[in-house]
Amino acid sequence: MTPELDVHPSAFPLHPPSDLVDPGLLVDHDWHAFTAVEQMTNHWERPGWGEGQRAYYWMLTFPEALHLLDRTRHCQNELAHLSMDPVPADGLHVTLTRVGSTDRVSNQQLQLLAELAEQLPEESFRIAAHPLAGSRGAVRFTLTPWLPLVRLHAALCAIGRQAGVPGGKPTVAFRPHLGIQYNNRERPAAPVVESVARLRTLAPVSLEINRVDLVELWRTTSSSPAYRWRVVRSVALRARSGHDASLPGGLD
Secondary structure, three states: OOOOOOOOOOOOOOOOOOOOOOHHHHHHHHHHHHHOOOEEOOHHHOOOOOOOOEEEEEEEEOOOOHHHHHHHHHHHHHOHHHOOEEOOHHHOEEEEEEEEEOOOOOHHHHHHHHHHHHOOOOEOEEEEEEEEEEOOOEEEEEEEOOHHHHHHHHHHHHHHHHHOOOOOOOHHHOOOEEEEEEOOOOEEOHHHHHHHHOOOOOOOEEEEEOEEEEEEEEEOOOOOOOEEEEEEEEEEOEOOOOOOOOOOOOOO
C-alpha cells in the first residue's frame, strides 16, 4: 500500500505532487514551487539546531556516485557567483527521517532500530537526480520517482515507532530532494531562480539505492558550514526481484 502525502505546513513544496512516479510531472512540480518563492532565507538559521547539537537520522549517502559528484561540481561552479555554501563532495545526502537527538535515543534503541531495519522487506531501487530546482533555503536536485523513497520513509518511521524513538516529520510531509548548495543570507529569490534555470537542460543522473544509513549528524561551525556525520549502521536493502523499469534508459 502506498503511503499518502498531504499538505503540511513544514513541507516544501507545501502541496504534494499528484503523481509520485512520473518524472516530468515531478520535475515541473518542484520547479513551479521554486519559481513561486519571492524571498530566500538563511538555511543555517533554521530552528532546532542549537550549538553543538547532534542527532540520529536515516539518510542516503553517495560516496561512490562519481556521475553525481561531477554533475554537482559543475552546477556548483556555475552558481559560484551566488556565494552560497556548497555541499562538499563527501557531504551529498538525501535526508529520509529523523530518529532523535543523541541525548534522547539510547544505544539499546539504536541497536533495536538497526535490527528492525535489517528485517524490512524494502527492495533496492533506482532514482534519478534532475538538475535543478530549489527551496527557500537551498538549491537542490529534483529526485524521481518519489514512490520508492516515500515507501522507504514510511517503513523507517514505522520501525522508529516500534523502537520508541522520538522520530521526525510524518510521511505525509516528506518531500524527497538532494541539496547541493545552502543559502546563507536573506535575499530576493528571483536572481537565484534565474541562475538555476540555465542549468535545467542538463541530463538527469541515475543513482542506484541499495542501502540506507543510520547516522549521527551534526553541523560544522567553520567559515564554510556543512552537515557532517558518522555512519552508525549501514543497512542493505533487499535485491530487486524481476525487471526494474523505474527509470528510462539513457541516463548518465
